Amino acid sequence: MKVIEKIVEDRNYTAINLGNLDELMEYSLIHQINKQKIEGKVYLKEPTNATGTEISFNSLAPKTEQPYFHIHHKNEETYIILKGLGYFQVDGKAFEIKEGSVIRVAPDGIRGIRNDSDETMIYLVVQSRENSLEEYTTDDGERVTFDPKWR
Template structure:
């Protein structure tokens, strides 16, 4: 494994990015040409994770903060996942109160905007991918490798099934 900077690791067939504790996400800053306007608390991960199939960002919206514009997409669905905090999300004309554990998927054409109307930061992930691009789900695509060793298991006889 080779290390590229303090937060990114690249290995054979994988890439890692350590975003750090949620409270540190406010240090992330973007500016044109990467975004139409300067953005604080947002960090795109595609270039660090070498992901050709999707874009993902980690986001921190301060108390009272809001997205400065309504937007939609030409080709990409988006999934928003609230990790911590509370706020409001507008999808089209519908407004949802959002909090920890909230997911919303939006088709490209749906106008969207959100705000943090609480007194605490709002932390969330955004996953963007081309609409209709997933041909099969992960169960159909996955292959179980029964004979592949698991580094932290000295004795495979003591394996505990997932969810047990």
């Protein structure tokens, strides 16, 4: 099992390295509910000390599907397809997805995903509490003067 590399950590940040996405299948975890081993999935909340989101890298082997459908109680999910193609299903409606597809699902949406391609599908899932984002993009930002250290 591959271990996440911590690059650096300080009071206001944590940086990690997962490695090449083609090596994602080297990560594995034990599912908290059904206790089955899941390969090709890695959660980022704990390694990055995140407090407002859970982000995960996920993979599906060629011609396979997530073995279950699921909902959430409080959190919406945004799926970002990075590699592969297949189908996504929400509430009984299936539609095609491919590299570059982005799907947001409300907590109550019954969701599942299938990889129809001949390559491993890789996708990100961003999970956050529904209706919690009060300010975003430039509304929540402020430019500051700072000296770049990479020069």
